[in-house]
Amino acid sequence: KAGVTQTPRYLIKTRGQQVTLSCSPISGHRSVSWYQQTPGQGLQFLFEYFSETQRNKGNFPGRFSGRQFSNSRSEMNVSTLELGDSALYLCASSSGQGNEKLFFGSGTQLSVL
Amino acid sequence: GENVEQHPSTLSVQEGDSAVIKCTYSDSASNYFPWYKQELGKGPQLIIDIRSNVGEKKDQRIAVTLNKTAKHFSLHITETQPEDSAVYFCAAWNYGQNFVFGPGTRLSVLP
Numbered sequence: 192k193a194g195v196t197q198t199p200r201y202l203i204k205t206r207g208q209q210v211t212l213s214c215s216p217i218s219g220h221r222s223v224s225w226y227q228q229t230p231g232q233g234l235q236f237l238f239e240y241f242s243e244t245q246r247n248k249g250n251f252p253g254r255f256s257g258r259q260f261s262n263s264r265s266e267m268n269v270s271t272l273e274l275g276d277s278a279l280y281l282c283a284s285s286s287g288q289g290n291e292k293l294f295f296g297s298g299t300q301l302s303v304l
Numbered sequence: 305g306e307n308v309e310q311h312p313s314t315l316s317v318q319e320g321d322s323a324v325i326k327c328t329y330s331d332s333a334s335n336y337f338p339w340y341k342q343e344l345g346k347g348p349q350l351i352i353d354i355r356s357n358v359g360e361k362k363d364q365r366i367a368v369t370l371n372k373t374a375k376h377f378s379l380h381i382t383e384t385q386p387e388d389s390a391v392y393f394c395a396a397w398n399y400g401q402n403f404v405f406g407p408g409t410r411l412s413v414l415p
Contacts, residue, residue, distance in 0.1 A: 195347070222336040224402065232347075234393065247402050272348065281347050293403060297346035 193218065193266030195284050195296035202301045209270040212299045216263050222248060223244075223265040224293065228279040237280075240265055241287045269301075277303045307333040310406030317384050318329050318414050325409045327394035328376040334396040337377045339368060342391045342408075351392075352379070384413045 194217040204210050216223050224247075225237040240259035247266035259269045263284075269276055279300050283293040307330040317323050330339075335356035341347035354361045354368045354377065361368050365384075370377040394406040400412055 233407045236402040239402060249402065263396070283347075291336075291352055292353065294350065295340075297345070297347045 195282055195294055197280075197282050197296035197299050199299060200297065202299060203304065204272050204301065205273060205304050206272055206290065208272050209268065210272060210301060212267045212269075212280055212282075212301075214265045214267070214282030214296060215285075216265070216282075217294055220284040220286055220294075221263055222285045222287030223263065223286075224257055224283045225265070225267050226281040227251070228281055228298070234281070237267070257290075272303045274303050277301060305341040306334060306396055306398065306401065306404040308394060308404050308406040310394055310409055312409060313338075313407065314411045314412070315413060316409045317392060319384060321384055323379075323381045323384055323411055323413075325379045325392055325394070325411070327378070327396075327406050328374075329396040330375065331396065331398060331401075331403075332372075332375060334336075334398045337368070337370060338395050338397075339379050340393040340395065340405075347358060349384075357396065357407055376392070381411075384411075386413050386415055389413045 198213045198225045222241045225241040227235045231292045239247040259265045279298045281298045283295045312326045316359045338353035341351045342348040352366050352368050354370050365382045367380040391410050393408050395403045397403045
């Protein structure tokens with residue numbers, strides 16, 4: 192079956208703008224998690240959504256937000272972009288039952304100029 | 305909260321040799337430990353995982369060992385091949401918490 196799909200693959204924005212990233216999980220998976228990956232900080236957890244509800248949240252400012260739709264697709268939004276937001280944003284899906292495998296998408300590479 | 309350390313940060317081995325990457329975790333309640341391989345331009349791919357009730361697990365050339373008492377787990381790759389070159393991440397998970405990842409190990413397999 193199809194894997195986790197993230198769009199777009201690349202994004203270039205300027206400071207102060209906002210951006211929306213999209214993630215379609217593996218069919219049947221109800222949990223979607225978002226991670227920020229940078230060379231200096233590694234993989235940092237942003238938030239997790241399960242059945243349209245945010246179930247867990249990392250230590251990121253309120254400029255980072257997300258949502259999940261009834262079909263389990265998820266979007267992540269970053270407002271008032273800063274240069275430090277440049278990163279690879281990864282989405283991962285799982286069935287959501289806990290203690291189980293995460294499957295990652297290829298990510299969206301965001302560059303903030 | 306959970307903290308995961310990973311060593312070494314870079315590792316170079318000759319093709320055919322073995323590679324070992326070690327991780328330690330801080331939260332004794334963590335009970336699931338996956339390993340991910342990330343190739344350039346791709347997302348992390350799960351290669352093997354182990355749960356806290358198991359001490360060792362093998363899958364062809366890859367094995368993972370877990371020492372719950374010492375709170376560390378290791379990835380072993382035997383008979384390395386050039387296609388094993390990638391960045392490897394370990395992670396720890398506990399129910400109700402998110403996955404915490406190690407900083408990664410860049411493995412280079414030299415032909």
